[in-house]
Structure formats: structure tokens, C-alpha cells
Amino acid sequence: MNRRDFLKALGLAGAGAACTVPASAVQAAPIAASSPGGDQATLFDLSQCVGCGACVEACREANANRFPEPLKPFPPMVPTNRAKPEDWSDKRGVDDRLTPYNWLFVQHFAVEHEGRAVELHMPRRCMHCENPPCANLCPWGACAKEDDGAVEISAELCLGGAKCRTVCPWHIPQRQTGVGLYLDLLPSLAGNGVMYKCDRCAPRRARGELPACIEACPFGVQSIGPREEMIAKARELAAAMPGFIYGLDENGGTNTIYVSPVPFETLAAAAPPAPGRPGLARVGDSMADSNTLAAAVFLAPVAGLLAGARQAWRAWTGQADARAAKREAPAKEDGHDA
């Protein structure tokens, strides 16, 4: 049984039926998923970042085996102008913005602060919001906040409709057409691929390893730990710098926190948002909007069902991995290729 057969057996082929639900009425994962171990946050000390890009390279290497390999030509959408294909597969080397093949990039700033010219470098990727609208409003439950605070999109469940990008205040997720479940379900009608973004290195986290970008940085720019500890550390850093903090209250609070010696308003003015290049404006809590909340609450049962399917899929693949590891062990001991 392959992944898609498994999803279909669980009734997610019913996702095909669900495709008839109007986009405005569909939605997603539980609001503010509980976190028994508590949210882990990452803290960037921008005064230490030299913009070398080692973190970007490490991210690309660590996640290369999860990058999309699209089938071409892409199936035509009906109507044809409903969802424009987005294809980055021939531009995999682009590393100065977010793409499905580049989940982290470094923004460079040359600004004036207190009468001095200042150069600053800022690694940018998903903010891992505490109450993420991308997860709360994904129509298919493909995006979810994990117990440690990381927000993940399942490439197995995502239909590429890009709702997550629309509702994200920084428009982080990036679409690749020609991959994913939509090809097996409704290639002309459902979504248009799969959305990709930083998931804080989900496979590495599952193995108890640090995210690749943190491990690779030669200057220790990033720290990771319980959110309250990272906030305390951010406040200390900001007081000593003296500096400014981004991420405490943005979009209701994020699990990515930046400390900068230059006000974020100055950085925001220097780099207005553009596709794949998120802005730095102060952002209110998008999930506090009553219409948004109502949509999420109304659709939460759908999300619960799909989240159950997601858990079942993970449990099943975990058992499959364990079975495969057992099968491989004697072969390795015998000196055979696994």
C-alpha cells in the first residue's frame, strides 16, 4: 500500500467529495493546538549575523530530499485562470527569496541609524506563529502546529490551494505545481500542487537533532529553547545592545524572535514586502478577527477528522519505518547493502 492508497483507504479519497465545499466554508486544524512540552522558540541575535549564508546552504542540504519533483506537463486547470501554475523546478538555485526549494534566505539591509550607516543581515523563514492562521484555516487540515510549537505542512495532504499563504501575514508558504495528492484526486479542479516552507527541520526534530540552520551557523546567531526562556534572553540582549525585539506580539506572538540593534520600523521601510520576501511591519493578531475565528471554529470538526487521519498516517509510517529498519539490520550486519 503506498501513501496515497493509505489516505484513500482512510476516507481521504473523500477529500475528493470535500472538494465541492465552497472555499469560504471550509477549514481546518484546531485553534492554538495544545503543547504539553511547551512551545520551543528560536531567537536570532542579528547583531552577530554576518550574512554568510551558511544557514541557507545547510537548510537546502538538509531538506533536499523533501523538495518537489514535479510531473510535467502540468494538468490544465478548469477554469484555466483559476489557479496559475507556479513552477520553481527550473530555478532551484534561487536563494535570495523563499521558494519551494529555498525555505530560508538572508535579507540584507544598509540603513542609517542614529546618524551612522549600519549594515544588517536577517535570516528569514516561517515565523512559527503561536496561533497560526495557516494551520487554523487550511481547508484540508494539511497544516498543523506541532506540540513543540513548529508549524508543519504535510506534503502528503496538501492540495496546493494556497489558503495558508493568503492568510499568513508574511505570505511565507510557496507553491510548486505538478506534485501532490491533487494529481490523484482532481487534477483539474483541486488546488494546484503543494505548499512548502520551513517546518523547523521536522525529520531532524524527530531524531532529536537541532535544526540544520542552527547547527551550521559559525557565529551562534540562533538559540532555541522554551519560549519563555527565549523571551527572557531576548529582553536581556535588547537591554544590553541596546536593541529592539520582533516576534513578541506579532500575529499574537511567534516562536521566531529577532533582536536587532536597529528599529524594525527602519528595516521595514528599507525592505517593503515582495513575493517570496516577507515584510517587517508590526502585525496584529490575525486570529483575533471575529470572522476568522468563526470560520475556524465552524470548520474545526473537519480539521479534527483530518488531523486524526494525519496521526494515523504517521503512526502507520512509523511502524513501517521500524519494520524496514528491522529488515535492514541483519543485512547490514552481513555486510550487504541495505
Ligand code: SF4
Ligand atoms: S545566521 Fe549565521 S549562518 Fe546564517 S547568515 Fe547569519 S552568520 Fe551566516
Ligand code: SF4
Ligand atoms: S509565519 Fe505564516 S506560514 Fe508561518 S506559522 Fe505563521 S502564518 Fe503560518
Ligand code: SF4
Ligand atoms: S529550521 Fe530547518 S527547515 Fe527551517 S530554515 Fe532552518 S534548516 Fe531550514
